[in-house]
Amino acid sequence: MDLQHFAKQIRYYTLKELNHLGFGHYGGSLSLVETLAVLYGAEMNASPAKRTDPDRDYFVLSKGHAGPALYATLFLKGYFDEDFLYSLNQNGTNLPSHPDCNKTPGVDMTTGSLGQGISAATGIAKGNKILGKSNYTFAVVGDGELNEGQCWEAFQFAAHHQLDHLVVLIDDNKKQLDGYTSEISEPFDFVEKMTAFGFNSWRIPGNDIEAIQAAIQKAKSLSGKPVAIVLDTIKGYGVPYVAEMKDNHHIRPNAQGVQALKDAVTTLGHELGLGGNE
Amino acid sequence: MKEMEMRQVYAQTILELSRKDQRVVALEADLSSSMSTNQLKEEMKDRYINVGIMEAEQVGAAAGLAVTGFIPFIHTFAPFASRRVFDQVFISLGYAQKHAIIVGSDAGVTAEMNGGTHMPFEDVALMRAIPKNHVYDVSDPYEFKAVLEHCYQAPGLHYIRTIRKQATSLYDAQTNFSEGVITVREGTDTTIFATGIMVAEALAAAEILEEQGISVKVIDAFRVKPLNAAAVVQAAKMGPIVTAENHNVIGGLGSAVAEITAEQYPTKLARIGVKEQFGQVGKADYLMEVYQLTCQDIVDAVKRVLN
Ligand SMILES: Cc1ncc(C[n+]2csc(CCOP(=O)(O)OP(=O)(O)O)c2C)c(N)n1
Ligand SMILES: [Mg+2]
Numbered sequence: 001m002d003l004q005h006f007a008k009q010i011r012y013y014t015l016k017e018l019n020h021l022g023f024g025h026y027g028g029s030l031s032l033v034e035t036l037a038v039l040y041g042a043e044m045n046a047s048p049a050k051r052t053d054p055d056r057d058y059f060v061l062s063k064g065h066a067g068p069a070l071y072a073t074l075f076l077k078g079y080f081d082e083d084f085l086y087s088l089n090q091n092g093t094n095l096p097s098h099p100d101c102n103k104t105p106g107v108d109m110t111t112g113s114l115g116q117g118i119s120a121a122t123g124i125a126k127g128n129k130i131l132g133k134s135n136y137t138f139a140v141v142g143d144g145e146l147n148e149g150q151c152w153e154a155f156q157f158a159a160h161h162q163l164d165h166l167v168v169l170i171d172d173n174k175k176q177l178d179g180y181t182s183e184i185s186e187p188f189d190f191v192e193k194m195t196a197f198g199f200n201s202w203r204i205p206g207n208d209i210e211a212i213q214a215a216i217q218k219a220k221s222l223s224g225k226p227v228a229i230v231l232d233t234i235k236g237y238g239v240p241y242v243a244e245m246k247d248n249h250h251i252r253p254n255a256q257g258v259q260a261l262k263d264a265v266t267t268l269g270h271e272l273g274l275g276g277n278e
Numbered sequence: 279m280k281e282m283e284m285r286q287v288y289a290q291t292i293l294e295l296s297r298k299d300q301r302v303v304a305l306e307a308d309l310s311s312s313m314s315t316n317q318l319k320e321e322m323k324d325r326y327i328n329v330g331i332m333e334a335e336q337v338g339a340a341a342g343l344a345v346t347g348f349i350p351f352i353h354t355f356a357p358f359a360s361r362r363v364f365d366q367v368f369i370s371l372g373y374a375q376k377h378a379i380i381v382g383s384d385a386g387v388t389a390e391m392n393g394g395t396h397m398p399f400e401d402v403a404l405m406r407a408i409p410k411n412h413v414y415d416v417s418d419p420y421e422f423k424a425v426l427e428h429c430y431q432a433p434g435l436h437y438i439r440t441i442r443k444q445a446t447s448l449y450d451a452q453t454n455f456s457e458g459v460i461t462v463r464e465g466t467d468t469t470i471f472a473t474g475i476m477v478a479e480a481l482a483a484a485e486i487l488e489e490q491g492i493s494v495k496v497i498d499a500f501r502v503k504p505l506n507a508a509a510v511v512q513a514a515k516m517g518p519i520v521t522a523e524n525h526n527v528i529g530g531l532g533s534a535v536a537e538i539t540a541e542q543y544p545t546k547l548a549r550i551g552v553k554e555q556f557g558q559v560g561k562a563d564y565l566m567e568v569y570q571l572t573c574q575d576i577v578d579a580v581k582r583v584l585n
Contacts, residue, residue: 023391024391064395089391089393089559089560090560091560091561091564092560092564092568093559093560096393096394096558096559097391097392097393097559098392098393098394098395098396100393100394110395111395112392112393112394112395112396113357113358113362113395113396114331115331144308144330144331145331147308147329147330147331147332148331148332149332149334149335176308176330176331177308177309177311177312177331178306178308178309178310178311178316178328181330184308184328184330185329185330185332247311
């Protein structure tokens with residue numbers, strides 16, 4: 001699969017989905033697009049046919065508010081149709097802001113209360129290890145989410161139990177809800193922290209598809225310790241209007257913003273050869 | 279002030295209190311921009327603390343600040359201020375008997391698009407179970423301000439749940455909130471005890487019922503704990519009771535009223551509230567229909583208890 005193309009598709013549909021609703025978590029959804037492209041486009045053993053296959057790889061979006069990017073990816077993978085994608089947050093929907101494993105096909109674990117998904121991911125990895133399986137568990141946490149003490153309990157558990165089939169992806173986009181992570185609670189060096197917590201950890205350009213793919217392949221080649229890949233990302237990546245906005249966590253655009261976000265869809269659509277934008 | 283959003287009432291009241299009392303500290307957990315308190319930092323300086331996404335630390339640190347003589351105001355979304363940190367609140371603030379004020383925002387269905395993870399239908403129940411805790415579910419800007427000022431003065435632990443945005447205006451600067459209940463409408467056949475956004479629904483229900491010849495008294499029971507038992511017994515003596523809350527029927531206002539009537543003056547009672555369901559995304563008005571919290575649901579309940 002052409003991962004560059006897949007990433008562009010994910011970004012395109014993430015925007016269309018959020019624009020259809022009119023507001024939402026644009027910043028943290030967009031920073032994750034390349035990672036989702038690599039996971040679902042190449043590195044993760046997951047597909048609609050294997051939805052309940054216990055040997056599939058598992059995915060936990062611990063920073064659940066990035067659900068819209070995951071949903072665009074699941075739609076493109078064929079877990080559900082396009083109309084379902086635009087039901088995001090509509091009354092009575094099965095596609096809520098935060099992933100719900102009882103509502104949305106392809107969601108392995110319910111998240112949205114920050115810090116809890118990563119613990120569940122360690123449990124999934126431990127469960128599969130007890131069962132003697134060799135499948136992987138991938139978990140995405142936010143840099144702000146790592147404020148939560150529960151994340152560090154999860155890491156201690158993962159390291160102690162040598163969960164080397166757990167790959168933690170830290171979306172280090174330098175911002176949380178109220179602003180810059182370093183101004184709210186200095187994170188220091190995630191690689192040093194994760195290493196001290198017993199992980200194999202290193203930092204990569206987190207919106208670079210080749211770098212992400214190489215890192216995940218390297219993670220699979222290592223054993224004995226869980227892996228934490230620190231993704232050096234930009235919040236709102238790939239959509240200048242969002243990336244350049246200071247408070248880009250949750251956007252409720254004014255008329256001008258609505259136009260800018262529409263234009264971004266058009267631009268991406270052209271690049272994808274999709275022509276018009278409805 | 280009646281035009282003010284509840285979050286602005288919170289921010290402004292904290293600022294006023296902090297100007298006259300250096301002991302006032304405000305703690306946030308990465309939801310200050312959602313509560314309009316990000317503006318407080320400039321003036322309150324190091325007495326305004328955004329701890330980050332660390333609700334357990336927020337509560338624990340608040341307890342420590344109380345040890346050193348500060349009066350902490352703790353805000354985050356209600357699910358995180360209650361179920362997420364229940365043991366921290368229970369032990370470090372409740373059991374340790376600290377003076378602290380917890381404000382949980384986005385009460386019940388008003389969490390809207392944030393869905394089930396963020397939608398609190400059990401915070402009042404949890405908070406009521408903490409010995410000596412005071413629990414409030416406010417309906418109006420003046421009421422919220424009065425409760426905040428009261429909590430600042432009264433030692434002990436206080437939990438206030440509120441919506442973040444515009445509330446219905448019911449009161450003014452002259453309203454006396456000291457009894458913990460306010461009669462917002464007189465009536466003779468039955469009494470509705472309501473809290474928060476359900477006070478407006480109860481009033482709408484009373485209007486509809488009046489046209490049908492049923493006279494309904496409506497009480498805003500914003501202080502859910504300790505609930506004004508005399509007001510409940512008085513209502514029970516008059517006739518059947520209906521309760522209405524934007525919360526689970528287990529452990530909230532409905533339970534509190536039932537506990538008093540069952541022991542002191544048994545009467546017919548119906549509880550309007552969320553029944554055995556989790557939250558979900560949706561607009562508040564839609565969710566009120568789903569969870570049967572509308573004025574029509576109250577009308578039906580009144581007719582049931584009167585039959
Ligand atoms: C326990 C909990 N506390 C607070 C929130 C509200 N909240 C949602 S997203 C967010 C900021 C997350 O920042 P980060 O993890 O860096 O995510 P990203 O920058 O990738 O969007 C906050 C505070 C929550 N969802 N869960
Ligand atoms: Mg971030």
